[in-house]
Amino acid sequence: MPDLAPRPPLLIGEAHGRETVPLRDLPTGITAVTLPRITKDSDDIVQVRVPRDRRRRINPRQVDLVADHPVSPYEPPPTLTTRQLIKVLRTKSTKRWPTIQADLGDNAWHIVVDLIRCGAVILRCDVVNATGYSPCSWTLTQSWAELAEDKLAELQGRQHPEELHRELLDIMSDVPQLAHEHALLANTPPGRVLKIPEGTATRAEDWRVYEVAIRAASTWWPAQSTPRKITAKALAGRSLRDTKSTWTPARQQAFSNLIGIPFDQAVDQADTELRIRGPLQWRVGTVIADAAACNPWLALPARGVRALGMISCEAQGIFLIENEDTFEQVCKIPEIADTWLCIWGKGYATDGLAEFLRGLDGLPVAAWGDLDAHGIRIIGNLADRIGRPITPVAMTVNLYRGGTKYRQEPQKLEENHKLAARLAQEGLEALRDLAEEITRTGGHGCEQETLYDEVLPILPDLLKTVQLPDSC
Structure with a gap:
């Protein structure tokens, strides 16, 4: 019989396609891996390969420190302050080690170790004397990078939550397919922060993800009377006023949950x-x-x-x-x-x-x-x-x-x-x-x-x- 028991979080992880590099004195729960090399095989399949020298040896000058165990998509260390978490999430591409130390203070190394263990960051290091290492910079892991914009909006809050609450109600008011969501939000008045209505079809946990789904659905439903299917970029431009706004997996799924149609069927040019x-x-x-x-x-x-x-x-x-x-x-x-x-x-x-x-x-x-x-x-x-x-x-x-x-x-x-x-x-x-x-x-x-x-x-x-x- 197949195993029907609930399974622990399954995140593909940043160590995929890499090989472990034995370094001394690595913290518990962290492993050093080779830098990824992206290639395509004869069937045009993208693969991540391990870099080797002409003698097929692994002798890297740099490594990445990553979690050596399954992690959740987003679960910040409990010791991290809101201010520190905001600084982490504001990483655009990479952040240099001196900047990290300035942001996190005297406990920078211990905080970074916790961030690596929970799957938040990848720490790039120079290899020193074959088995030692020296930190250079970090990048957000793919799962954290996908969620960064929405999590930042959640942490920083909105200056006028009552106005945004009224705006979303107004947007939904002329869309009959969103009448139930309108009623849910109307019965969830904002306090100092905006609250996601209990029972929302979006099944979102972050306000920004919920908001994007509501705005997109309020634009998408009226557009169904036109013969041309709306594109993903056009939907972002019309509902969010930004064609470059990213359709992260979380936003796609919240929108799909709300309208009851898969994202790739609802819009054109979906990835x-x-x-x-x-x-x-x-x-x-x-x-x-x-x-x-x-x-x-x-x-x-x-x-x-x-x-x-x-x-x-x-x-x-x-x-x-x-x-x-x-x-x-x-x-x-x-x-x-x-x-x-x-x-x-x-x-x-x-x-x-x-x-x-x-x-x-x-x-x-x-x-x-x-x-x-x-x-x-x-x-x-x-x-x-x-x-x-x-x-x-x-x-x-x-x-x-x-x-x-x-x-x-x-x-x-x-x-x-x-x-x-x-x-x-x-x-x-x-x-x-x-x-x-x-x-x-x-x-x-x-x-x-x-x-x-x-x-x-x-x-x-x-x-x-x-x-x-x-x-x-």
């Missing part, structure tokens, strides 16, 4: 890398997201995966779908969408998705891809990266033989023929017979969208056969 549907709840920044309640799915940008904290997962397993249209069709099957964690991640998986799947190591993984060389390679590539088996479903030789083969240019066909031949020898064992058949036909492929009539009616039964490796 979506991951869609999820199934029995899973988590925090996107400081906003609760429910992958079961989001209709038809939960949409996240790639950076949003790194800023999540796991709350609970009750899925029977994880089901990966290669194509966007197929994912939409699967989400319409309650037997699957209500019990499996269904994920679409734009073909070849990002590092964020791979790390996310590694964090859910108590669940079996199934995948349905195109019946072609790249569909086979995508599953094998991801299985290698997550370190556990992936069970292919609806990817059989019989389905391939009866399926419609898509057109390919001669050069592309030859490339796929060569790839299939290689995969027939060294690819995922469960799909080698399919790779061999693709090789026999000269490299032709069959997309999963052409197999709906044959596969969708039996897909729930196919998934019932997927089990954890140790229970097979």
Whole structure:
């Protein structure tokens, strides 16, 4: 049986793709890692690689000090004063060590150690005499950088909370879809600070995130009468008066929770890398997201995966779908969408998705891809990266033989023929017979969208056969 117990916070973390560097006298809970080197492989997948010299040795001149354990997306050290926290959050790109000392005073080193442990900052250091280190500068971690603007607004407060309260009520007053939110806010009068109404559909914890969601929804709903879908930048410009305002994962999710539509479906030009549907709840920044309640799915940008904290997962397993249209069709099957964690991640998986799947190591993984060389390679590539088996479903030789083969240019066909031949020898064992058949036909492929009539009616039964490796 899969593990259905609530899980601790799951943050991808800043140590991903790096290697530990043994330094002496590091504080407890902190590790030194190599600096990241961002590259792309032959499949255009972004990867973080460990820098090495010509002899393949790790001998860095600089390292980053990061937390050596899972951390929450945002949980400041309790010893940090509000003034100090504001100074931390005001870090734009980097902050030099002398400036950090001036900001934090005599206890600067102890405060910085606490900030590293809680996942707030990354401290860059020079390596001294191979095993020593000297602080140079810090940067905010990705999760803290995503939340910095909203947290600063929360800490600094507003000069005239009553005026802002009235302004939001006025904005919502002519939007019938926001009548319930209007009533909630009207019954939550401000005091010295603004308060988020209890029961708000945004499920936000920070006022600024709540405010952005309300302003955006008040602009978005009236715009639905126009034929052109509003873009993410236009929505920011019209509702926040700033087209450069960042749609952080927390803001996206609060807005989506409020209007009941995934961000990438509500606006044009959204940076979506991951869609999820199934029995899973988590925090996107400081906003609760429910992958079961989001209709038809939960949409996240790639950076949003790194800023999540796991709350609970009750899925029977994880089901990966290669194509966007197929994912939409699967989400319409309650037997699957209500019990499996269904994920679409734009073909070849990002590092964020791979790390996310590694964090859910108590669940079996199934995948349905195109019946072609790249569909086979995508599953094998991801299985290698997550370190556990992936069970292919609806990817059989019989389905391939009866399926419609898509057109390919001669050069592309030859490339796929060569790839299939290689995969027939060294690819995922469960799909080698399919790779061999693709090789026999000269490299032709069959997309999963052409197999709906044959596969969708039996897909729930196919998934019932997927089990954890140790229970097979």
